[in-house]
Amino acid sequence: MIGYLTAILIFVIISALIGLALNLQWGQAGMVNFGIFGFFAVAAYVAALSAMAGVPALVAALLAVIATVILSALVALVSARLREDYLAIATLAFAEAVRLFLLNETWLTGGANGLPGIPRPLSGVASGLHYELMFLGISVVVLALCFVFAQLLTVSPFGRVLRALREDDLVASTLGKTTLSFRVRAFAAGGAIIGAAGSLHSFYFSYIDPTQFGAFVTAYAFMAVIAGGRGSNTGLLIGAVSVMVLLEGTRFLKDLMPFLDAGQAASLRLILIGVGLILLLIYRPQGFMREYRLQAKDGDVS
Amino acid sequence: MLQILLNGVVSGLLVALPAIALSLTYGVLNFPNFAIGSMITMGAYIALFFNVDIGVPLLLAAGLGAAGLATVALVTDRLVYKPLRNSDHVTLLVASMGVYFVLENVVRFLWGSDIRGYDIAVARPHRWMGMRVNNEQITIVIVALLAMVAVWFILMRTPLGRAMRAVSDNPDLAGVRGINRNYVIAAVWAISGVLAGFAGVLVGMDGVVDPLMGWNYILPVFAAVILGGIGNPLGAVVGALLIGVAEELSTLILPTTYRQAVAFLIIVFVLLLRPHGLFGKARISR
Amino acid sequence: MSDPILTVDALRAGYGSGGDIIKGAGFSVSEGAISTIVGPNGAGKSTLIKSLVGLLTPRSGTITLNEADVTRLNAPAKARAGLGYVPQEHNVFRNMSIGENMTLAYEFIAKGTKGLKAARERVFDIFPDLVHREADMAGNLSGGQRQMLAFGCALMPGPSLLLLDEPSAGLSPKYVAEMFQAVKSVNDAGVSILMIEQNVKEAMVISETAIVLVSGQVRAQMPAPEFLNHPDIHALYMGTADVTAPETV
Numbered sequence: 001m002i003g004y005l006t007a008i009l010i011f012v013i014i015s016a017l018i019g020l021a022l023n024l025q026w027g028q029a030g031m032v033n034f035g036i037f038g039f040f041a042v043a044a045y046v047a048a049l050s051a052m053a054g055v056p057a058l059v060a061a062l063l064a065v066i067a068t069v070i071l072s073a074l075v076a077l078v079s080a081r082l083r084e085d086y087l088a089i090a091t092l093a094f095a096e097a098v099r100l101f102l103l104n105e106t107w108l109t110g111g112a113n114g115l116p117g118i119p120r121p122l123s124g125v126a127s128g129l130h131y132e133l134m135f136l137g138i139s140v141v142v143l144a145l146c147f148v149f150a151q152l153l154t155v156s157p158f159g160r161v162l163r164a165l166r167e168d169d170l171v172a173s174t175l176g177k178t179t180l181s182f183r184v185r186a187f188a189a190g191g192a193i194i195g196a197a198g199s200l201h202s203f204y205f206s207y208i209d210p211t212q213f214g215a216f217v218t219a220y221a222f223m224a225v226i227a228g229g230r231g232s233n234t235g236l237l238i239g240a241v242s243v244m245v246l247l248e249g250t251r252f253l254k255d256l257m258p259f260l261d262a263g264q265a266a267s268l269r270l271i272l273i274g275v276g277l278i279l280l281l282i283y284r285p286q287g288f289m290r291e292y293r294l295q296a297k298d299g300d301v302s
Numbered sequence: 303m304l305q306i307l308l309n310g311v312v313s314g315l316l317v318a319l320p321a322i323a324l325s326l327t328y329g330v331l332n333f334p335n336f337a338i339g340s341m342i343t344m345g346a347y348i349a350l351f352f353n354v355d356i357g358v359p360l361l362l363a364a365g366l367g368a369a370g371l372a373t374v375a376l377v378t379d380r381l382v383y384k385p386l387r388n389s390d391h392v393t394l395l396v397a398s399m400g401v402y403f404v405l406e407n408v409v410r411f412l413w414g415s416d417i418r419g420y421d422i423a424v425a426r427p428h429r430w431m432g433m434r435v436n437n438e439q440i441t442i443v444i445v446a447l448l449a450m451v452a453v454w455f456i457l458m459r460t461p462l463g464r465a466m467r468a469v470s471d472n473p474d475l476a477g478v479r480g481i482n483r484n485y486v487i488a489a490v491w492a493i494s495g496v497l498a499g500f501a502g503v504l505v506g507m508d509g510v511v512d513p514l515m516g517w518n519y520i521l522p523v524f525a526a527v528i529l530g531g532i533g534n535p536l537g538a539v540v541g542a543l544l545i546g547v548a549e550e551l552s553t554l555i556l557p558t559t560y561r562q563a564v565a566f567l568i569i570v571f572v573l574l575l576r577p578h579g580l581f582g583k584a585r586i587s588r
Numbered sequence: 589m590s591d592p593i594l595t596v597d598a599l600r601a602g603y604g605s606g607g608d609i610i611k612g613a614g615f616s617v618s619e620g621a622i623s624t625i626v627g628p629n630g631a632g633k634s635t636l637i638k639s640l641v642g643l644l645t646p647r648s649g650t651i652t653l654n655e656a657d658v659t660r661l662n663a664p665a666k667a668r669a670g671l672g673y674v675p676q677e678h679n680v681f682r683n684m685s686i687g688e689n690m691t692l693a694y695e696f697i698a699k700g701t702k703g704l705k706a707a708r709e710r711v712f713d714i715f716p717d718l719v720h721r722e723a724d725m726a727g728n729l730s731g732g733q734r735q736m737l738a739f740g741c742a743l744m745p746g747p748s749l750l751l752l753d754e755p756s757a758g759l760s761p762k763y764v765a766e767m768f769q770a771v772k773s774v775n776d777a778g779v780s781i782l783m784i785e786q787n788v789k790e791a792m793v794i795s796e797t798a799i800v801l802v803s804g805q806v807r808a809q810m811p812a813p814e815f816l817n818h819p820d821i822h823a824l825y826m827g828t829a830d831v832t833a834p835e836t837v
Contacts, residue, residue: 032392034336034399082573084392085334089524090573092336096521097566104559215517219403222396267410274403281397282385464684464692471681474643477663478673480696480745 006132008248010204013139016240017197018217019224020150020233021190026222027231028159029186030166031080034088036221038095039191041102041213043068043198045109048118048208057121057203064202065195072191073184080183095218102210114209118202139200146193151233153189162186163231219273220247226280246276305433306550312439314546315446316508319501320519321526321538322453323494329470329533330490331383333394338498338523340405342516345371345495345502347409350511354421360503363420364445368499374405375495376488384484410513418511420503438507449500450539453493457535462489470533521565522549528572592616593749593780594640599649601639608647609635611804617749617797622771622781624791624812627801633784634676636801637753640782641673642666654748667697672747672779676754679738680726686737687722693741711740714773732763739770743779750774752783756790768794792816 018036025031033039043064050060079090102109109115126134153159165172165179172179202208220243228239250272254265324338349367352358358366382397427436457463468476469486477483505515522545529544530537545565552564594617601610609632617623627633638644640651642663651659658669667673680689690711694704712719715736726737735755742750755771756764764787772794775781785791792798798815800808808815815821 032395078570078574085395086528086573088336088392088395089334089528090569093521093524093566093569097563100560100563100566104557215399216403219399222399226396263415264411267407270407271404271411274400274407277400277403278382278397281389281393281400282382285389285393461692461695464688465696467683468681468692471683472678474663475675475678475681477643478641478667478675479693479741480664480667481692482664482696 003129003132006129006136008244009136010139010200011248012241012244013136013143014197014200014204015220015224015244016143016237017146017193017200018221019228019236019240020146021193021197022221023225023228023231023233023236024150024153024193025187025190027225027236028154028166029162029183030084031076031183031187032084032088033091033187033190034215034218035075035091035093035095035098036194037213037215037217038091038098039068039072039194040198040201040217041095041098041210042071043195044202044208044213045102045115045198047199048115048202049108051119051121051202052115052117057119061196061199061203064199065192068191068195068198069188072194073188076184076187077180080180080187092215095215099210099213102213110209112210114207116207118206118208120203120206135204139204142196142200146196147233147237149189150193153186154231154233158182158185216270216273219277223273223277223280226277226285229286243276247273304431306554307547308433308435308439310547310550311543312442312508312546313549314543315442316501316504317519317522317526317545318539318542319446319449319497319504320523321530321542322450322535323497323501324523325527325530325533325535325538326453326466326490327494328527329535330466330487331394333391333398334524334527335494336395336398336520337378337401337405339516339518339520340402340409341371341375341495341498342502342505342519343409343513344374344405344516345499346506346511346515347413347502348499349503350418350420350506351413354418357421360420360422360507364500364503367503368496371499371502372492372495375491375498379487379491406513406517413513415513420506420511422507442504442508445500445504449497453497453535456493462486466490518562521562521569522546525565525568525572528569591619593619593654594782595650595652596640597650597652599636599639599651600647601635601644602647603635603644609804610639610646612649613801613804613806614649615799615806615809617780617782619780620775620778621796622775622783622794623797623799624788624795625782625784625799625801626786626788626791626815631801632804633801634753635804637673637751637784641671641751664696667745667747670748672742672745672750674735674738674742674750674752674755676757680729680734680741682725682727684726685722686718686724686726686729689726689737689741690718690722690744693744697745707744707746710746710777711743714743714770714777715740732759732766735759735763735767736770739767739774743774747779749780749782752781752785754784754786756785756787764790789816 018040022033022036025033046067047060047064050063051057055063075091075094079087082090103111105111120131122134123131125131161182165175165182201212223243224236224240226239227243228235228237247269250269253268254260260268320338320342323341324335327335345367348370349360349363352366353360353363378401382401383394386394386397422438425437427434429435457466465476465481465486466489468479468481469483473483502516505519509515522542526541526545527538529541530539545568548568549561549564552561556563596616597614599610599613600608602608613636625633625636635644639646642661642665646659649659650657653666653669653671656669658666658671661669681692684692690708691701691704694707695701698704717733717736718740726734729737739755752771755767759767768790771781771783775794783791792812792815795812798808798810798812799806800815
């Protein structure tokens with residue numbers, strides 16, 4: 001039972017990290033990133049391949065972060081000026097291109113077979129449940145660091161400018177280049193957090209393949225952000241936990257309905273994800289928590 | 303070379319039907335319907351159910367698939383999009399992502415994830431002007447062209463079509479002119495469902511029927527719509543044909559597994575250089 | 589003064605969760621007359637007209653058209669009740685031809701195409717510029733021509749009251765005169781007219797009644813000549829003049 005709980009908590013932390021990233025990119029900066037799963041995949045593969053090449057885990061994770069930051073900045077540079085719907089299409093297209101690459105460049109990524117045997121960090125220090133608990137500890141530290149990072153960005157003048165740009169297209173277009181630079185930086189900052197999430201994912205599972213990085217990752221992240229209240233980092237943590245509890249809860253559907261086969265149970269869970277997302281949008285679009293605001297009005301750009 | 307062109311046109315026509323559907327809903331409802339991929343899949347499976355499991359001839363099964371999918375589209379609108387009618391378009395596009403998950407997994411739930419195919423006789427390809435042409439390709443060309451003519455006729459020659467173009471161009475003015483927006487929206491969903499339904503059957507005839515078949519068409523379909531200019535269904539057809547041919551041509555220099563990357567490149571290229579599409583005027587930056 | 593065709597009473601309207609922009613406005617429009625709403629920028633003129641035509645649902649108050657309560661009807665229903673409307677901009681479908689614009693303006697309000705031909709002829713009589721140009725795209729028309737087309741489209745279904753939102757805005761002087769001439773001839777044909785106008789002096793020449801809207805309220809309703817000769821129009825606009833608010837019928 002403790003083993004199961006530990007695993008769930010690590011899942012929650014990884015999805016909370018992705019949610020934090022989306023909260024910066026979409027929640028704060030208003031940039032709809034439908035391609036999160038592509039960035040997440042890049043991070044996971046970079047971390048995995050580096051670690052398998054013998055690079056120490058911390059450096060491998062750092063490389064993954066650098067890779068996603070650079071890619072995010074590039075994608076944002078190309079698409080940050082686009083209207084939200086086009087941005088969604090462009091980022092989704094990017095993620096699909098990543099998936100094609102992962103599937104086809106078998107020499108590097110193992111293709112559909114994926115990458116097995118990714119070395120787990122500090123595996124000599126502990127084993128079994130102790131190792132799981134230690135990994136959980138590391139994940140908590142990573143989440144804490146990323147949360148503080150996101151929160152500092154949110155309350156800083158940088159975050160206030162981002163929200164002002166998001167709310168007012170007119171201001172955004174008059175500022176032109178400045179707007180672009182703010183959005184690129186916000187997108188890249190989100191990318192850094194996704195880099196951390198991808199590294200944790202690779203190290204924890206020690207096996208990755210392209211099916212782990214599907215559009216459902218994006219759907220989870222949007223659910224967490226919307227449930228938590230767009231823009232609120234604290235709300236996001238609550239959102240990520242409740243979404244995960246809901247999803248894990250659906251695992252027991254199979255016990256309730258023994259006549260379902262494994263495939264049907266799995267698709268029923270994904271149906272529930274879709275339904276949950278839609279219900280949230282219809283009934284609780286404002287989420288559990290209000291967006292962070294300073295005393296000053298949101299509109300003032302300082 | 304001619305063979306490549308022919309194959310390109312055929313795959314372009316496969317993209318054209320869902321591209322028209324996407325373009326119609328994009329214009330009238332003002333959001334990109336990401337569920338279009340799973341609509342294709344579901345249409346293919348409804349027809350498969352009638353064709354293989356019940357034994358109805360494929361043509362009739364395709365009609366039933368299209369009608370079934372039109373119903374699904376109308377029910378989705380009633381349950382999901384209608385309560386969100388006054389929301390911003392980001393909410394709507396995230397909602398369509400949710401609809402995508404529901405539809406694709408309803409298919410998996412009901413029919414499993416195995417690869418399947420329609421009950422059609424395998425025939426040797428015909429030879430025509432030095433090209434190999436198989437029966438499926440001929441069917442695809444005929445059905446796609448008929449559907450396109452029908453859409454063109456509805457759009458350009460009927461009051462409903464005028465109403466659709468009016469709402470797409472200026473919803474407020476359309477209201478002042480006595481056009482009931484909900485009626486037009488329902489019609490657009492029904493048409494879009496019929497098109498996606500037929501597209502599903504054609505895609506399944508051309509290849510196989512599996513739950514991911516529609517998702518694999520998302521990129522080319524969006525690329526076609528962006529290329530043709532949002533909300534311009536006839537432009538989307540041209541975009542689709544260009545993409546079909548470009549994909550076939552790409553196999554000359556790229557491994558065939560990267561065909562889909564062509565759509566990605568086209569999307570990036572268009573958004574960067576010609577953001578209004580080849581014919582469109584809509585503003586896409588902010 | 590004849591019976592009112594339109595009566596507005598204690599109307600309140602605004603957007604989203606914001607405060608009221610129209611704050612209890614009341615006035616009436618006499619049948620067969622041209623009435624003009626004037627007022628400073630920000631008085632709420634376009635919000636008022638939007639709630640009159642049904643693009644914005646009023647929060648409270650009543651709108652009576654031809655003795656029927658139309659307050660809560662949406663735009664298509666108000667159009668069918670006999671209310672025509674020419675918006676200030678974006679008032680034609682740019683991707684359609686002139687002919688299609690005119691057909692569209694008729695078929696959904698009249699519920700069919702019976703009488704379409706006669707309606708076309710009526711509009712061509714008033715706007716001869718449109719004749720023989722049915723195949724031209726509306727998006728390619730000049731500002732003045734587009735305004736004429738928009739006006740003509742609003743007339744197609746034979747409305748009993750026509751609302752014009754700044755018909756002369758952005759027009760060259762030649763077209764301004766022509767536009768007001770058109771308004772007058774439409775009115776002579778029996779259509780009651782309510783318009784918003786910034787060109788106060790010219791508008792008053794053809795108007796019968798002036799309605800002064802300030803800060804979302806009607807400060808005065810008076811015959812046009814009286815308004816033109818009012819010793820202190822400025823004060824009227826500012827709402828400081830000693831005019832008692834008109835009683836609405």
